[in-house]
Every structure is written in C-alpha cells, then in structure tokens.
Amino acid sequence: MKKRNYYQVQVQSSQRLTPTMQRLVFQGEDLQRFPHDTPAGSYIKLLFNQYGESFTDAPAENETVLMRTYTVRHADAKTGTLTVDFMLHGEGVESGPASHWAVNAKPGDTLYFGGPGTSKGLADERDxxxxxxxxxxxxxxxxxxxxxxxxxxxxxxxxxxxxxxxxxxxxxxxxxxxxxxxxxxxxxxxxxxxxxxxxxxxxxxxxxxxxxxxxxxxxxxxxxxxxxxxxxxxxxxxxxxxxxxxxxxxxxxxxxxxx
Ligand SMILES: Cc1cc2nc3c(=O)[nH]c(=O)nc-3n(C[C@H](O)[C@H](O)[C@H](O)COP(=O)(O)OP(=O)(O)OC[C@H]3O[C@@H](n4cnc5c(N)ncnc54)[C@H](O)[C@@H]3O)c2cc1C
Incomplete structure (x- = not known):
C-alpha cells in the first residue's frame, strides 16, 4: 500500500461497550480526507508490526505489516471522528494483534490504517x-x-x-x-x-x-x-x-x- 493511502489517527476515547466489545473513537487531521459518506458496512485495514504494535510512524517499504480488517462503525464528518468496535478474544498479543491492541489502547495512541473498502450489502430487489x-x-x-x-x-x-x-x-x-x-x-x-x-x-x-x-x-x-x-x-x-x-x-x- 502506498504511503499516501494511509491515514494516521490517534485514539480519542476507549470504552468497554459490553463485556466482549471495545469501542475506540479515533481523531486526527488525516480524517479530513476520509470519505465520511462511505456506505454502511465499509471496512478499513488496521496496520500492526510483527510484535502486534501499532506504528508510530508510517511503515517503511521493507517493514513487516500485519493488516487486520475492521468495519467503519461510524464516520462523523462534523466531529472529524471515526468509530470502530472490536470484538475481544483472548489475552495477550499471541491471541491476535488487533484484539490485543484494542483492549490496551489509550487516548493519544497512534494507529495507521488503509482503506476504506466497500463490501456487498443486501440485494436491492427484496420484499x-x-x-x-x-x-x-x-x-x-x-x-x-x-x-x-x-x-x-x-x-x-x-x-x-x-x-x-x-x-x-x-x-x-x-x-x-x-x-x-x-x-x-x-x-x-x-x-x-x-x-x-x-x-x-x-x-x-x-x-x-x-x-x-x-x-x-x-x-x-x-x-x-x-x-x-x-x-x-x-x-x-x-x-x-x-x-x-x-x-x-x-x-x-x-x-x-x-x-
Ligand atoms: C470485512 C470485515 C469486517 C470486519 N469487521 C470487524 C469489526 O468491525 N469488529 C471485529 O471485532 N472484527 C471484525 N472483523 C473480523 C476481524 O478482522 C478478525 O476477527 C481478525 O482476525 C482479528 O484480528 P486479530 O489480530 O485480533 O486476530 P488474528 O491475528 O487474525 O487471529 C489470531 C487468533 O485469534 C482467532 N480469532 C480471530 N478473530 C476472532 C474472534 N472474533 N473470536 C475468536 N477468535 C478469533 C483466530 O482464529 C486466530 O486463532 C472483520 C472482518 C472482515 C473481513
């Protein structure tokens, strides 16, 4: 993925929504160019290194990048924020970098992501x-x-x-x-x-x-x-x-x- 396709964001807030769901709200200047009208169910690719850490600087061409796919729960053009809900599974980085990172994320932490991508929705012709x-x-x-x-x-x-x-x-x-x-x-x-x-x-x-x-x-x-x-x-x-x-x-x- 080319650098210009990354968005750098910071955690604005982290909240345990329910026992198994962590909600993170992100903010950052890069979100000004994020298409906030992306269709419901669109997804982004979160970037982690081989140790399951988020990047603090844009990953270099030769760096190992693990991508994890998450849905855009809400993109708010007015507040310039993006909300992602993480289902939590297991303890420790070996149980999955994304889930591990999400449960430990603190306001101010940096994350890089790419996207958005759109997935297929419900068929239009339906009763x-x-x-x-x-x-x-x-x-x-x-x-x-x-x-x-x-x-x-x-x-x-x-x-x-x-x-x-x-x-x-x-x-x-x-x-x-x-x-x-x-x-x-x-x-x-x-x-x-x-x-x-x-x-x-x-x-x-x-x-x-x-x-x-x-x-x-x-x-x-x-x-x-x-x-x-x-x-x-x-x-x-x-x-x-x-x-x-x-x-x-x-x-x-x-x-x-x-x-
Ligand atoms: C289009 C799309 C949208 C998605 N949106 C979301 C979303 O909004 N929220 C969300 O929470 N997930 C979402 N997912 C699922 C998420 O991408 C996977 O669960 C992903 O594997 C999590 O990455 P990880 O780094 O935590 O674990 P990985 O490193 O991928 O996996 C490590 C281990 O954890 C296990 N594992 C992975 N996910 C789960 C799970 N949910 N429950 C139990 N064990 C698991 C794997 O089987 C593996 O053994 C989405 C996936 C797709 C394709």
Missing part, C-alpha cells in the same frame, strides 16, 4: 431482509440497520458471547432483533429453521466465523429456495487461523463453491 452474524459482524449489521428504509420488514439474528453483549440498536420497527447466546458453529444456521419466513423474496446478508458461514450457506442452498443473487454470505474470521491464513482459506473455499 424483506434477513441479516445474520456474530459479534465481528455486529458493527456492520448495526450500520446497515440504521440505514434501512423505515418500512423494511425482516430479521437480524446476532450471536453473542455473553447475555450482556446485547446492544441497543437503531432499526426499522418491523425488523425483529434476535439475540442468540453461547453460539456454536451451527447455531446461526440452526436459527434459520426457527424464523417465520415472510411472504415474497428475501435479501439475505450474513457474516461470521468460517465454519458458521459454511453451515449457513449449506442451509440456505439445501433447505430454502432462494436465488443466489439474493444472498451474500461471507466469513469474517476463522477459528485457529490468523487473518492472513483465513484470507487464503476463504479464497480457496469460494473458488470451490463457485465451481
């Missing part, structure tokens, strides 16, 4: 919506819910680690929020059977752990007759694999799936 995800997708689901037309119908099914990980979400009245606790890899997929399917064509969007993603995808393909154009199901991480390894697995899986 109702179904959003599904684990806590890594909660920021993307929350941002999408905030942007849906007020008359949207459907469901958001979100798996959480702890009962207190529920958040107050802004959403259309007729989109029901279903929280699923202590989820295993097939819990989100199983919850499909418990949903009262609405009339018409749904648009489905799901993001979660790799095995969960595959279970949801199989369930949608085998048990529900939804055209593939109405479905976007992706993995945001994989158990036992770093983001770099997961990226390779994801590419191979997609190539196989699309056959």
């Amino acid at each position: 109702w919506v179904l959003l599904m995800g684990d806590m890594t997708a909660l920021p993307a689901i929350s941002a999408q819910l905030e942007n849906l037309p007020a008359d949207t119908k459907g469901y958001a099914v979100i798996s959480i680690e702890d009962a207190d990980d529920k958040q107050a979400l802004t959403h259309p009245d007729n989109v029901d929020i279903i929280w699923v606790e202590n989820a295993g890899s097939d819990t989100l997929a199983s919850s499909l059977a418990a949903i009262r399917w609405l009339d018409g064509t749904p648009a489905v969007w799901a993001a979660c752990e790799f095995s969960s993603m595959r279970a949801i995808r199989s369930a949608l393909d085998e048990q529900f007759d939804i055209p593939r154009s109405q479905v976007y199901v992706t993995s945001y991480w994989r158990k036992g694999r770093s983001e770099d390894q997961h990226k390779i697995d994801k590419r191979e899986d997609l190539a196989q799936y699309n056959g």
